[in-house]
Structure formats: structure tokens, C-alpha cells
Amino acid sequence: MDTTSIKNLFKLKSVPIEVPKQETSKTEDTPKIEAESFEESRKRTYHESGYRDSSRTNGNHSTLSICLDAVYSKFQNEEKEMVEKQQKLKESYVNEQKNRETEIKALTVSQETKEEQLKNKNKEIENHQNNIETLKAEILDLPRNPEKHNVKATKGASTKFWIGAILLVPISLYLLTFYISTSYSAFFKSFDAKSTVIQSVLDAQALSKAWNEGLIEGAFVSLIPFVFLGLGFLIHMFSENKTTGNYIKLGLLFIVTFVFDSILAYEIESKLYELNKVFDSPPFDLKIAFTKIQFWGIIFAGFIVYIIWGLVFDFVMKEHKEKDRIKNEQEIRQKNVLFLLEKINVLKKEIEEILGNIGTTKELIIKTWGRIEELQNIIDGVIIPTKDYKLYASEYVQGWITFIGEKIAVSKTEKQTMIESCIETYNINLETVGANSDNQNLVYLSSL
Structure with a gap:
């Protein structure tokens, strides 16, 4: 078997190595030729070494395995001495390392920022919790010390309110009774000689008698007390805003009420006068009415009580307002507590998210x-380009097989068996050093 046929046989057992095409200018032709010359010289050296080592061992494939290990060590040392080539091979790793270091700095800054955010949010939660405790204490203390919390309300307003409200009930009943009786007596009742002054003014059956006399009479007598209660309510309304206009309105209310009470007293006193007058008695008029004690008694029995009712009602409403003011302040603070609790819940969710991001960032940094x-x-070690090793190892084995084909005198069948054993040993070696056909572009790292 000649040298050409051996090389063809070996090529059938090898996988072609793809070399990227590069465009070069004419000025680069000389360095390329020199590089190609070095490569050819190196290939020839490995080929000759294989031929020589095969001659020493008579082409033994078991010895070939040991020799290929030595070839790999030699190739490794040669690659280590090629400083410029190593730098070029390591260039991508150096660039990646720089990029990773930049990434570390960015991740560290991101982590520090998130930790600062975490610190601020925890501090914010602490402030909110302190504010909540303060608000809760104010809610409990407001009824006792409203002025302490800048609330213009009287302490103990609730007790005064209930006392005034209780007093309003009997006074209101009195006014209802008084005005029902006096209005019935003044406008609808017929007096007789046996009627006393008290019986003429106050009639226990005034309401039922008025309704018996007719719908209009009953409705008038039943509803007229509420007119005075309404006037009393207006006293409170006008006294809330202390303006000149309201004071004038308040004075007019008192005058109207006094006049109305005077009319009731005049009508009743007129009926009593007509019942008791003699032949030479003058006609009843205001001059005579002003001289009658019962006239003034009827006026003040209604008017004074009406004023008292209005003042008590005004006091009760003011106390209720004081109580409402405290209650409103408590409700405002309670709403603030709920608002702060919601903010705390939102902050806790944000903290959980930040903690998750910090954990992820730490994992990325590690x-x-x-x-x-x-x-x-990789940078500190020696990068072994496996496709280059495969090229030179194949030259070595070709030299080994060339010797077998040219110099060993055995039968053709036995020679073919020896060659196939050598090729098998070669493939095993490629697998061992990671230079098999499936990973031609893989680099093998040996840390030295």
C-alpha cells in the first residue's frame, strides 16, 4: 500500500475541519504565506515523528496509544509557548471577564440601592406604627381633654346634653298643654258665671272638645303649640351666628311671640270681663287689660316658659354639637388609623418584593x-484548540501508518488489520482529549 492510498484511507476515518474564510488584502499575503509555511513545516514534523516512532515499535497499535499521549503533551507545550496565539484564543474570555466584572459592579449598585429602599420602607413602617399608637391614644383621651388636642369642645359635654334633653321633655309637654288650653279658651270656649280664672285658662278637655266642635277647630288647637316650638327652634338657629342681622331677627321673634301671647291673654280676659261686667262698666280695651293681673299671668305663663324652652333647646343643641365635634375628631383619627394600616400593608408587600429582588441579585452576583x-x-491556563490538535495528531498517525505500509513485511490482510487497529487507537485518543468529530470547535483547557 503506497503513501497516497494510506492518506486516502485515513481521510475516510477523519472528520473534515471547517476553517472560516477570511478576506485579506494584498499587503497581508506575505504573513499568510509565512503562516502557511510554519503550518506545513509543523505538519511535516509530526508526520516524520509518527513514521520514526512507528519504525521503533514495528507499528504496534498498543504502543501508538502511549505515543499519542506524548504527542498531546508535546502539542500542549508547543501551544503554551505560542504567547500571541494564546492571547488571541483568550481574548474572548478576557472580554467576557471584563463584561462580567462590569455586571458585578452594576449588580452591587442595584443591591445597595434596594437595601437602602428596604431601610427607608422599614423606617416608614415604624413611623406609621408610632403615628397609629399616637392616634389611638388621642381617640381615648379626646372626651376627657379635648383642648389638649386643639379641639374646641367642652369637657363633659355628654352629661350636660342629657340633662338638658331631659328638661326639654316636661317643658315641651307644659307648652303643649298650655297653648292647647289657652288657644281653645281664647277662640272657641264659651264661659259661664261659674267658671273660675283657672278653669277659664286651663281646660283638661280642651283638645277633645275642640275636635268635637269641628275639624278646623281641632286642627287649630292641636297644631298651634308647634308654632311656638318652631319659634323656639329659630331662637337656636339665629343665635348660632352672632351677627347684627340675626340679633334683629331674634328680637323680632320675641316680639311676635309676646304679641301672640298677649292676644291669647286679651281674648280670655275679654270673655271673663264680659261675663262679670255691670251696667255701667266701660267697654273692655287694652287699658283695662293692662290693669288685670290674670292678663299678665297668662302672658308670662306662656311667654316666659317659651323663652326658657328656647334657651334650653339652644343649650342642648350646642352641647350636642360639642359632643359631635369630639366624635367627629375621633372618627377622623380612626380613619387616619385605617389609612395608615393600609399604607403599612402596601409597604410590607413592597418590602417582600424588594427582599425577593435582593435575593435574586445576590444569586446573580454569586x-x-x-x-x-x-x-x-481559563486565562491562567493553556487553551488547547482541539481542531488543531486533531490536524497534527492525524499527521502523526499517517506517518505511523505509512511506515506500516512501506516497511513491515506481512500479509496484506494482516497489514490492513494493523492499520485499522491504529486508526481505532487514534479515534480513542481523540475521544479522550475531547477532540472527537462531534466537538471540533471545543477548546480543551489544561490548568498549569
Whole structure:
């Protein structure tokens, strides 16, 4: 078997190595030729070494395995001495390492920012919790010390309110009774000689008698007390805003009420006068009415009580307002408490999210540092381009097989068996050093 046929046989057992095409200018032709010359010289050296080592061992494939290990060590040392080539091979790893270091800085800044955010949010939660405790204390203390919390309300307003409200009930009943009786007596009742002054003014059956006499009479007598109660309510309304206009309105209310009470007293006193007058008695008029004690008694029995009712009602409403003011302040603070609790819940969710981001960032930093260490190991070591080793190892084996084909005198069948054993040993070696056909572009790292 000649040298050409051996090379053809070996090529059938090898996988072609793809070399990227590069465009070069005419000025680069000379360096390219020199590079190609070095490569050819190196290939020839490996080929001759294979031929020579095969001659020493008579082409033994078991010995070939040991020799290929030595070839790999030799190739490794040669690659280590090629500083410029190593730098070029490591350039991508150096760039990646720089990028990873930049990424570490960015991740560290991000982590510090998130930790600062976490600190601020925890402090914000603490402030909210302190505010909540303060608000709760104010809610409990407001009824006792409203002025302490800048609330213009009288302490103990609730007790005064209930006392006034209780007093309003009997006074209101009195006014209802008085005005029902006096209005019935003044406008509808017929007096007789046996009627006393008290019986003429106050009639226990005034309401039922008025309704018996007719719908109009009954409605008038039943509803007229509420006119006075309404006037009393207006006293409170006008006294709330202390203006000149309201004081004038308040004075007019008192005058109207006094006049109306005077009319009731005049009508009743007129009926009593007509019942008791003699032949020479003058006609009843205001001059005579002003001289009658019962006239003034009827006026003041209604008017004075009406004023008292209005003042008590005004006092009760003011106390109720004081009580409402405290209650409103408590409700405002309670709403603030709920608002702050909602903010705390939102902040806690944000803190959980930040903690998750910090954990993720720390994992990325650890992972990136691990990759930087891997890259540093690659940079500190020797990069073995497996496709180059495969090229020169194949030259070595070709030299080995060439010797078998040219110099060993055995049968053709036995020679073919020896060659196939050598090729098998070669493929095993490629698998061992990671230079098999499936991973031609893989680089093998040996840390030295």
C-alpha cells in the first residue's frame, strides 16, 4: 500500500475541519504565506515523528496509544509557548471577564440601592406604627381633654346634653298643654258665671272638645303649640351666628311671640270681663287689660316658659354639637388609623418584593463571580484548540501508518488489520482529549 492510498484511507476515518474564510488584502499575503509555511513545516514534523516512532515499535497499535499521549503533551507545550496565539484564543474570555466584572459592579449598585429602599420602607413602617399608637391614644383621651388636642369642645359635654334633653321633655309637654288650653279658651270656649280664672285658662278637655266642635277647630288647637316650638327652634338657629342681622331677627321673634301671647291673654280676659261686667262698666280695651293681673299671668305663663324652652333647646343643641365635634375628631383619627394600616400593608408587600429582588441579585452576583473565576482559570491556563490538535495528531498517525505500509513485511490482510487497529487507537485518543468529530470547535483547557 503506497503513501497516497494510506492518506486516502485515513481521510475516510477523519472528520473534515471547517476553517472560516477570511478576506485579506494584498499587503497581508506575505504573513499568510509565512503562516502557511510554519503550518506545513509543523505538519511535516509530526508526520516524520509518527513514521520514526512507528519504525521503533514495528507499528504496534498498543504502543501508538502511549505515543499519542506524548504527542498531546508535546502539542500542549508547543501551544503554551505560542504567547500571541494564546492571547488571541483568550481574548474572548478576557472580554467576557471584563463584561462580567462590569455586571458585578452594576449588580452591587442595584443591591445597595434596594437595601437602602428596604431601610427607608422599614423606617416608614415604624413611623406609621408610632403615628397609629399616637392616634389611638388621642381617640381615648379626646372626651376627657379635648383642648389638649386643639379641639374646641367642652369637657363633659355628654352629661350636660342629657340633662338638658331631659328638661326639654316636661317643658315641651307644659307648652303643649298650655297653648292647647289657652288657644281653645281664647277662640272657641264659651264661659259661664261659674267658671273660675283657672278653669277659664286651663281646660283638661280642651283638645277633645275642640275636635268635637269641628275639624278646623281641632286642627287649630292641636297644631298651634308647634308654632311656638318652631319659634323656639329659630331662637337656636339665629343665635348660632352672632351677627347684627340675626340679633334683629331674634328680637323680632320675641316680639311676635309676646304679641301672640298677649292676644291669647286679651281674648280670655275679654270673655271673663264680659261675663262679670255691670251696667255701667266701660267697654273692655287694652287699658283695662293692662290693669288685670290674670292678663299678665297668662302672658308670662306662656311667654316666659317659651323663652326658657328656647334657651334650653339652644343649650342642648350646642352641647350636642360639642359632643359631635369630639366624635367627629375621633372618627377622623380612626380613619387616619385605617389609612395608615393600609399604607403599612402596601409597604410590607413592597418590602417582600424588594427582599425577593435582593435575593435574586445576590444569586446573580454569586453566579457571576463563579463565572469570573472560571474565566480566570481559563486565562491562567493553556487553551488547547482541539481542531488543531486533531490536524497534527492525524499527521502523526499517517506517518505511523505509512511506515506500516512501506516497511513491515506481512500479509496484506494482516497489514490492513494493523492499520485499522491504529486508526481505532487514534479515534480513542481523540475521544479522550475531547477532540472527537462531534466537538471540533471545543477548546480543551489544561490548568498549569
